[in-house]
Amino acid sequence: MQYIPNIIFIIALIAGIGYFTKNIRKVIRNIRLGKDVDRTDNKKERFNNMARIAFGQSKMVRRPISGILHVVVYLGFIIINIEVLEIIIDGILGTHRIFAFLGGFYDFLIGSFEILALLVLVSVFIFWIRRNVINIKRFKTLKGWPKNDGNIILYFEVVLMTLFLTMNGADFQLQSLGAEHYAKAGAYPVSQYIAPLFNGMSEASLILVERGAWWMHIIGILIFLNYLYFSKHLHILLAFPNTYFGDLKPKGQMDNLEAVTKEVMLMMDPNADPFAAPAEDEAEAEPEKFGASDVTDLNWVQLLNSYTCTECGRCTSECPANQTGKKLSPRKIMMDTRDRLQEVGDNIDKNGSFVDDGKQLLNDYITPEELWACTSCNACVEACPVSISPLSIILDMRRYLVMEQSAAPTDLNNMMSNIENNGAPWPFNQMDRLNWSQE
Amino acid sequence: MSETVKVPTMAEYMAEGKKPEVLFWVGCAGSFDDRAKKITKAFVKLLHSANVDFAVLGTEESCTGDPAKRSGNEFLFQMQAVTNIEVMNAYEIKKVVTACPHCFNTLKNEYPVLGGDYEVMHHTQFLKSLLDEGRLTVQGGKFKGKRITFHDPCYLGRANDVYEAPRDLLRKLEVELIEMKRCKRNGLCCGAGGAQMFKEPEPGNKDVNIERTEDALETKPDIIAAGCPFCNTMMTDGVKSKEKEDSIDVMDVAELIANAQDL
DSSP states (O other): OTTHHHHHHHHHHHHHHHHHHHHHHHHHHHHTTSBOOOOOSOHHHHHHHIIIIIISOTTGGGSHHHHHHHHHHHHHHHHHHHHHHHHHHHHHHTOSSGGGGGTHHHHHHHHHHHHHHHHHHHHHHHHHHHHHTSOOHHHHTOOSHHHHHHHHHHHHHHHHHHHHHHHHHHHHHHHHHTOTTOOSOOOOTTGGGTGGGGTTOOHHHHHHHHHHHHHHHHHHHHHHHHHGGGSSTTHHHHHHHHHHTSOOSOTTOOOOOHHHHHHHHHHHOTTOOTTOOOOHHHHHSOOOOOSOSSGGGSBHHHHHHHHHOOOOOHHHHHOHHHHTTOSOOHHHHHHHHHHHHHHHHHHHHHHSSOOOOSOOHHHHTBOHHHHHTOOOOOHHHHHOTTOOOHHHHHHHHHHIIIIITOOOOHHHHHHHHHHHHHSSSSSOOGGGTTGGGGO | OOOOOOOOBHHHHHHTTOOOSEEEEOHHHHHHOHHHHHHHHHHHHHHHHTTOOEEBOGGGOOOOSHHHHHHTOHHHHHHHHHHHHHHHHHTTOOEEEESOHHHHHIIIIISGGGTOOOEEEEHHHHHHHHHHTTSSOOOOGGGTTOEEEEOOOTTTTTTTOOOHHHHHHHHHTTOEEOOOSSOGGGOOOOSOTTTGGGSOOOSOSSOHHHHHHHHHHHTOOSEEEESSHHHHHHHHHHHHHTTOTTTOEEEEHHHHHHHHTTO
């Protein structure tokens, strides 16, 4: 009978991690629906980017208030997870505070966790105010699920930190009472102020509080872990691969479309035989689609970008089109991409393979009006704290509109036919190109 | 501006069996836009005064394809690129300088994969290098002490991380360089990039160039300095719509240097 808590704990742990793993595999499967792009080069630079941008939060602190608060919550999250390790070992073995043998260092650890937990609570409180009370446009413009999602995560943090401190406070009280199993261990700079709440409680009820908080805390963590998949919050994991696989080229450089190069080289080659029959394997192959009208036309890094986006809205707040009232919002581009990818993934789960649902990313999620409002200025790319590029998706979708549908705005069609006919975006003769020197 | 400037072409150099130090890529705006032509001429004067051995492609130059690529027309872009590369490679071009950040970005970043590998410099970088080599002198002259704010072109700044070359040149003019609240990597676009120059903006509540001009006006400048012919147009229009064209000039960095010396 005495092993029942251990067994329940192990079952909860396996169930929690198992369900999470199942969903993460779906995320990976969905990301792999994207086209191939090689990001295996420059491993050292990539690793440095990940260390600096994701681990070091270098781009977060460019906005000092939200940046520093985020660093606190991030450090709290990472460091308090050492405590979770102890909780897991205790849970499996039925021990209590197994790391207590570390002595003074253990006191230091527990003390730091408590201070961090308090700082996290304070930061989360300010975050909540920023999201719900202060008039910050990038949060105010979120409606419905994305808004609730942001708040739910904050509530999670509050509950987890409160349970953590309650558990420690009850433990501290039990230690002072000299209760069996509760040997003196740890320092409680924060929860010692909670302990007086428990004055006058019997040892049995204190143990109930301590155990109750302990169990709810670890189960809360498992629930939070599984909530990630259903929320915008996957960035706590995906920020690392996303910054690693980010684009290393100068921001101004748009990728080259190989399929087009082949055609262009053929057109420019004076020796090419225009009547040549295509090679056998080529004749069978479907011609490559230019640009993107759906998520499967994007590359896997763009899809990883969409799962990494935590909808902070820094991109949209820097976007010149958005600031001047146009429909374009780079954040919405990322959210739409993710929503559509999730829809395609669910479709595959339901039907075994993708069955046409009569929808696509273009028009059903992202309209041409949004795409044509972009100035390609890279402000969104610069603003993103985790190396996401909404711009690359916008440009790939423009490619589809122009090369597959000839659906550019009239002005741009005029510009393009000028380039085609006289080598300049305006209707001037190429032979007049040097006239300026004589004027 | 009816003054003829001496501009050698690559064809002339070829005929004489010579190769210039650098190709000056004029660009479509620099060739055809009345405002941008003045920038082209100012830059040519500076090249002459620094005794730079340069040439242009003249009628053999064609659009780099940048607006086509940003519009999504990769076919047209690559046709333009491959044609231009063929011309430049035939002249064995090694080094290119241009006064247009869009040409600069495209030539520097998007031509190599199609076979056009050149050392490409923006004119502010090139002028800075001439200054460092002691070939060009930049002095305060008539702009000394003037309040000047520099608008970062997206395709020079964020796109290619060039922020200091134009500012170093302006500082040499002994002007009072004042930064806008959004500058360098946080600089706001003028509204012309991504082929927006050639179309009407989507419906909104403001034009981007007005928003940016307001940033510039906040610094109470005598002159708004630019490093891109399109930014120049957009900022000039912005200043006009604020009815400030009598008190505030919009000038390219090259024009400022050339005018300071009364070239």
